[in-house]
Amino acid sequence: MTESSMYIRLRHRVQARLDSVIVLEDIAQIIAPEQYLQKMNRLPLYNVTKQDKNIIVIDVMKVIEKITEVTKGIDVQTIGPPQTIVEVIYESKKVSLPLFIGVWVLLFVGASLAIMNFHEDVSMREVHQRLYTVVTGNVDEHPLLFQIPYSFGLGLGMILFFNHVFKKRINEEPSPLEVEMFNYQQDLDHYVVMHENKESMKQLDDH
Template sequence: MESLIYLRLRHRVEVKPDSTIKLSDIAQIIAPEKILLSLKQMPVYQVSKADKTSVVIDIMKVIHLITEKFGAMDIQTVGPSQTIIEIIYKNRKLSIPFFLLIWILLFIGSALAIMNFHEDVSMRLVHQKIYKMITGFDESKPLILQIPYSLGLGLGMIIYFNHIFKKRFNEEPSPLEVEIFNYQQDVDNYVVMNENKESIKRLDDH
């Protein structure tokens, strides 16, 4: 038990360019007190410009580095077998004209999509029929139905996405957040599958 080490790699870690990645940055560690501090401070990888935006560190390389430094150890791994290192570069400030242009494009695109949908399902005709069923009169523009419907449509979208600006209504993830999470999972799987061999080669070179 004195030489038993437990490692749990983190799934994704964000670092700055040219950072020296230590074992404690990418993993949770349980180990004997006499080597715990040395394990946490052990360099695992040096980020360089050649890495571009991401690099994958495999658990086998971590085990190799530990045994190389501390000799034969009983290492138990838990969780993912790779850690994705995402290199975060300084973001450029978004200009206000560019932001307004994107906002206008999204607004117009969304408005056209909603209008085309309502035209396809003949929503105006539906409102006219509902108005006639309730009042018994024909009305070409039943605003008493159309205005609340329009307001309810916007309110429904706010509730559906669980956000109004930065405020959340509850802790449940919105459908958009779930889709973004699934997309990120697919991206991570792609990175692991396609960059793992290159990352191990770069680690060996270092």
């Protein structure tokens, strides 16, 4: 690195609180000569206000413009993504206990009905009855020998599928749900960058 070179790598997504000032070190990793580094770290880029709502997109061109305003003759090299998505964090409201219980009951009943409807569609009870008859040679309307282990196995299978026991992860491998959530977040970030980044949009009446 030469004495007049500076390297910055924008972070993909960061969080900021309302009415805070976003400085360069909040959104980027910086490599610069010692005489510039502290000044660059504390370089203000954006003031977060209520008008920004939930998402702010900071473009690398604006970052370079701010740097060149305060430091003349430095060569700025960028690495990584061309934008940083800033998520504005507001004070979280406490969730009421009745609302929590209501949502929990709704999800529990909905999941139970989904499982029961699936089992009814595939005739799971008849399958267990036939398996019981094939294995034991007897006919039983309620083959608990199969139904009870199957019920425990269903719960264990869901734990293994989601790779979590409450907040504890079973292993480091991401679950299919986490992968889908990651892909959804990537698509959402791409949409935000394309539609919220004012630097990438030019109106017909712009001059």
